[in-house]
Amino acid sequence: MSAIHATRPGRLKKTATDPQAELAQRCLYFMTLMREVEDRIERKLYRQGKIVGGVYVGRGQEAIPVGSALVADPEDVLFPCHRDMAVFFIRGVPLGRIFAQYMGRADGITRGREGNMHMGDLKLNLVSIVSALAATVPVAAGAALALRYQGKKGICFSYFGDGATSRGDWHEGVNFAAVQKAGVVFICNNNQYAYSTPLNLQMACENVADRGPAYGIPAEIVDGNDVFAVYQATQRAAEHARAGKGPYLIECKTFRMTGHSAHDAAHYVPAGMFDEWGKLDPITRLEAKMIENGWAAQSDIDEGRARIHREIDEAVAWAEKSPYPDPSTLLDDVYES
Ligand SMILES: Cc1ncc(C[n+]2csc(CCOP(=O)(O)OP(=O)(O)O)c2C)c(N)n1
Numbered sequence: 375m376s377a378i379h380a381t382r383p384g385r386l387k388k389t390a391t392d393p394q395a396e397l398a399q400r401c402l403y404f405m406t407l408m409r410e411v412e413d414r415i416e417r418k419l420y421r422q423g424k425i426v427g428g429v430y431v432g433r434g435q436e437a438i439p440v441g442s443a444l445v446a447d448p449e450d451v452l453f454p455c456h457r458d459m460a461v462f463f464i465r466g467v468p469l470g471r472i473f474a475q476y477m478g479r480a481d482g483i484t485r486g487r488e489g490n491m492h493m494g495d496l497k498l499n500l501v502s503i504v505s506a507l508a509a510t511v512p513v514a515a516g517a518a519l520a521l522r523y524q525g526k527k528g529i530c531f532s533y534f535g536d537g538a539t540s541r542g543d544w545h546e547g548v549n550f551a552a553v554q555k556a557g558v559v560f561i562c563n564n565n566q567y568a569y570s571t572p573l574n575l576q577m578a579c580e581n582v583a584d585r586g587p588a589y590g591i592p593a594e595i596v597d598g599n600d601v602f603a604v605y606q607a608t609q610r611a612a613e614h615a616r617a618g619k620g621p622y623l624i625e626c627k628t629f630r631m632t633g634h635s636a637h638d639a640a641h642y643v644p645a646g647m648f649d650e651w652g653k654l655d656p657i658t659r660l661e662a663k664m665i666e667n668g669w670a671a672q673s674d675i676d677e678g679r680a681r682i683h684r685e686i687d688e689a690v691a692w693a694e695k696s697p698y699p700d701p702s703t704l705l706d707d708v709y710e711s
């Protein structure tokens with residue numbers, strides 16, 4: 375394969391020097407990229423039968439991975455979950471490799487061993503999700519401890535959904551991190567459903583953040599559809615963790631604007647909820663804010679989206695040229711040799 379299509383933060387307006395405008399432009403780029411990449415995967419490539427595994431998207435939740443991962447330093451170790459695609463872009467994973475991953479090709483991140491988001495790259499300090507819910511939460515706590523033992527200054531970012539917080543692993547991991555004062559930013563996307571189970575049927579407290587004080591750690595609730603709110607909360611949390619004060623829990627209230635996965639029509643979601651939450655779309659809100667503040671004109675936003683479409687077309691074409699892995703390599707890297 376020749377060129378790999380690296381993701382690059384687009385600039386909507388070359389003249390912007392205001393740091394807020396600059397941040398807004400980066401956020402909009404990554405949020406739009408995530409929306410459009412996931413749309414291409416779920417609504418086109420999956421339906422064309424080109425995707426090897428299941429498809430889980432973070433439509434409507436883009437502000438959470440973007441607002442948080444933009445705070446991370448390169449030495450921080452990130453543990454994204456299944457609706458956090460933008461974390462991969464922000465860390466610099468080339469777009470073509472993401473498409474190749476979903477299509478099970480040799481140039482995918484797992485070199486064709488996997489067909490969706492179970493992917494990581496330790497060179498970029500990105501740890502793959504473990505499919506069992508919350509299983510990476512104790513791993514993130516341990517990794518933060520390891521960073522401290524090694525005298526490194528990084529902290530960990532641990533991502534999960536509301537449902538994961540009802541699993542035993544989550545409680546053990548958060549408790550361990552709290553007791554050890556390990557530097558972990560715990561980031562919950564509370565999208566109000568765990569597959570078809572609504573929040574009130576899987577936990578008896580009102581907020582995920584209510585669980586923080588039980589472990590002696592600070593916890594706050596933020597509007598998960600407001601990328602600036604997520605960014606600022608993550609800055610507070612990261613500052614706390616970097617200062618050696620231990621973990622910090624952020625609950626981002628949001629809504630899953632789709633079924634659990636591409637094969638789920640979500641008939642169990644009460645009528646009207648998609649419309650209600652659609653009005654709070656994080657990308658539309660950011661665009662409106664940018665126009666209101668003079669950070670971008672509608673034409674800049676339209677151009678940015680068109681550029682992203684071109685970037686995606688190129689990346690898909692690149693990924694489609696990648697071969698499937700040679701069956702003789704199937705067990706490579708599976709067993710220690
Ligand atoms: C231990 C375990 N049980 C069930 C599943 C199947 N499963 C995968 S994602 C999911 C729902 C997760 O809900 P939540 O944590 O709220 O994340 P969301 O999908 O809403 O982002 C379920 C039940 C699993 N992966 N692991």
Ligand SMILES: [Mg+2]
Binds near residue numbers: 535536537565569
């Ligand atoms: Mg959920």
